Amino acid sequence: MDTRQEIIARNNVNIYGNGKTTLFLAHGFGCDQNMWRFILPALKNDYTVILFDYVGSGNSQLSYYNQGRYKSLEGYAQDVLDICEALNLTDVVFVGHSVSSIIGLIASVTQPEYFKQLVMVCPSPCFLNIKPDYFGGFEKVDLEELLSLMDKNYLGWANYLAPLVMGASHSEELIGELSGSFCSTDPIIAKSFAEATFFSDYRHLLKEAKHPVLIFQSTRDALASVEIGHYMQKELPEAKLCIVDAEGHCLHMTQPEVINQHIRDYIGD
Template identity: 60%
Template sequence: MLNSETIKSRNNVKIIGSGPKTLLFGHGFGCDQNMWRFLTPYLDAQFRIVLFDYVGSGNSDISQYDKQRYKKLEGYALDVIEVCTTLELSDVVFVGHSVSSMIGALAAFERPDLISKLIMVCPSPCFLNFPPDYQGGFDKEDLQELLSLMDKNYIGWADYLAPLVVGNANSAELIGELSGSFCSTDPVIAKNFAEATFFSDYRFLLKKIKQPTLILQSQDDALADVSVGEYVKQEIETSSLIVINAQGHCLQMTHPEIVSESIINYIQ
């Protein structure tokens, strides 16, 4: 069992702001806690905010990376649980971007005493298509091709994926930042996380979520169509869905005012 200081340094835990309610922010694949910096200034006067990096991302302690643990999202959910218990948190609102929505849901299902509400920013329980019942957005072959590009040309892969994720209509600066973030992650770790993200299917989990859940969905998202947000809403009994008139998969970076307002209104 790791001690609390090891867990804090392992996940590069930072605490900002103050308030009676704690928000715990989980970043998406290829990102780190820095991606929340557009959003936190709108929230840190009212909430205590806990930021962290998953092992292998950002300024986490890469020496703690365990391929076996992190080959499935459950390993990352264990990070979330350990951060909560280390900081003695309970009744937390978990704000997850993209794949972190499912990581947060796994942690919330495992430890409902720690997480009382979920906020999912552009979630997807499954990126794969299973016609005719479910359209996650990608055929298996497309994703296998994308991952084989990671092996052949890592920079090219990052430059291809970043505009798709951020949305071409958004600033070149944000696209460049995401591409740089992809490139700064160890390629072996990135591929492992990509496989855990894009080839997993957590649709079964949604019906088990009992926490009130807010889903924030982008109107035009190349990675998760509005129909995916509607599917998540339909499956989580205690959820509500807000579709934001925006392009891209990173609403917390491109539309922080709208996202923060939605969070404040939901929690209050």
Template identity: 50%
Template structure:
């Protein structure tokens, strides 16, 4: 059976610019999370939005637990979308785990990528002390995964405000909680496990595409140490510290996020 990639990943294309920007959402989210950013780029770029299988309006019947038990399965989907659209030298903007998914895809086939923008990235969420601080002990992740199994709704309401920050803007964490809850619990749990136990540190030395690392302030998922580690180990990388707090600056501070990306794209 031939799979329609554009339907499988609910691909949307807009704008008419000569350069293409591919926006890739993070765990527990979908392409709608980019809605505050798209207007800043649509007049000058061709925009590609998509949902990973199991997220948003993707075709959930195409979910393969064996394929998606590794970030490489998601990287393959990114390459499928880019190949189907016949993209070359695109700008890939990945939030959170999508930063590493995009990097892995670029290592496999760099012709699709001109630059990568990593928004709140982490190559490894679990601490590997004394040499590496990722922000989480293994036990923390295991407890989070257990909570997802035992009480999925409770997990979502617990985690959303912690990772969103911006406590004075309750509507942001409410939107994130709603997004978490709209996922299939079994798929969400597997994606969480694959994400939080992934280790892309070895792959960093293989990456060659110029990269912007956008580091948020008070990010409970990707602390500042992670940003510095990435910058130190990723050649052709630029690290910028944002004033935006939390892990979702494209929702909480879309203007600053868009401006920093634009400055980077016009810096050469």
């Protein structure tokens, strides 16, 4: 197996459609590429759409998981760059959910030649409250307790976090799916990814963005507030903020028509 085939197999890469513009969809923490299924049918008719799973997630090949590489978001960004290289991509529109928004930013700053635009669905550059004037939404001690629960009661942790992330007003089916997705991830890998996600601070990287950014933020999101969206819009060199009147952290699943239309308008082709 050559390197290209190895990466495609490692990250369970799937390609849909054959449009001239390539969309690279990146799932969030505890999820996999299946979470894009609500938006995929509308996109694949007009674009080339790339789906994948980070190593340690979904149907990726777990044998490639390396604790040293994936203890920080840079390791996940390297997955993205490896796929871009393997597929010989250019001018990609990278669409990242939650932490993948920042992973995409890291990748695009590291090797900007692969990218054209970034779309961030419910992003946050830092989930921590940092004095004196940054409110990421969580005190460090609260996040430490949440991660401690992963060790003590992994099923309980998943069942607690899923309605918080999806939004309690959404269907039991969607909440149950997210909880099941959390539970299907190896607990050791999930905790390492959670630490990389919730304890990182990439605010400094926003000013280094090399590409235009479209930010989607939900009006009622327990993980990333509207204020975070305004902060990111201010710090990024070129950004548009789209506030969606909805609950939850998974707008691509709960508001797929809205996300689809705004992405199309933003891309402009």
